[in-house]
Amino acid sequence: MSATARSLVGGTANAPSEPLDLEKLYAARLYAARVRPYLATALFALHLVESRQVPTMAVDRYWRCYASPAFVARTPVDQLAGVWVHEVSHLLRDHHGRGDRLAREIGLEGPAARLRMNIAADCEINDDVYGEDLTCPTGAIRPEMLQLPEGLLMEEYVRRYRSHxxxxxxxxxxxxxxxxxxxxxxxxxxxxxxGLTAQERDAVRFRVAEGIRGRPGTAPAGWKRWAEEAFHPPQPWRQLLGAAVRSAVSGAGAGEDYSYGRPARRSAGVPGALLPSLRRRPPRVSVIIDTSGSVSDDELGSALLEVAAIGRAVGGRRDQVTVVPCNAAAQAVHRLCRAEGIPLIGGGGTDLRTGFHAALRGHPRPDVVVVLTDGQTPWPSAAPACRTVVGLFPRPIRYSEHRAEYRPSAPPQWARVVTIG
Structure with missing residues (x-):
């Protein structure tokens, strides 16, 4: 631990001459918990760390709160209560995790980009957190100061805010x-x-969310929205489909050869003998694409994007990925070289059972079958001898494939289904 930061629980041998005013800071936290009781669990979960490097107060992702002695000394208790609520709001709303994801998504790098995220996160918090006996600290950033509307999320503020x-x-x-x-x-x-573990952090969020949902009349609209979405967040279908594929390809059955490059763990039980370990090979994936007339060109374009993503999910070994275009009958089985070079020829009706037959009769057999379809097809009567992931293009609850009484069966229970779009 550095000389400028010390834990308030254990302390250090060389304590600074002007210590942090704990009594004042704890009084402010107690006041914050009284006026915002639904945040009390989170407020008291924070662990204080004194730091002279911090301009005011700051938090890390492990729920430590760093406080400047000079800032605490010059700030009134009612404003310190507002700072407590502000800092714990960053952690409850997972601004650090969301910031990492947003940076990857839109290519933000460097301290300037992170400063922009900090401003956007402050705007998300400060538009409705103060008032009702909680004082807004001097200098707190609000959306109107940046000529931005209230009620937006951090991600939206990042995209709208460009000024220095x-x-x-x-x-x-x-x-x-x-x-x-x-x-x-x-x-x-x-x-x-x-620091709190990931499980402890989730437990704190859960208790706060349950408290807000149990007494919805006491929290602002932003907190109500957070409580509803905290453990049921809207997730992009591409991430869900990618997770399903990664889960499938990481399963058992992808080891088929032995290697002495890494000795087996059971060698320790056989003194004097060196036993080989089972070497994992990249999993083989077969992608069945529905090319019937009910699948649009846009959906076929999405299917090609997913094929390329699957190639990346298996470590770039495109030779391990095959593609089977299928409508009423399966077309040729294609090895994946470039996704955009695969001919998606079809139209007419749908029978993906022929696609399953073509995919599974190949040699060697696939470890995973991925089906990209609108679901208007008969399905195999028995589960194939490998994992199956279905990416389902959504359709309204009305169907007509040449017969008014036609109703397609839902994807079978043995398939992992992800709705696309």
Missing amino acids: PGHLEAAWLECGSGADGLDRPWDLGPDGGH
């Missing part, structure tokens, strides 16, 4: 790695003391 923050109070642009995901010099990191 030089006109804003610099101290309020430092809420720590818990606000934007960028590690700070004062962070104690994952190996530091008194």
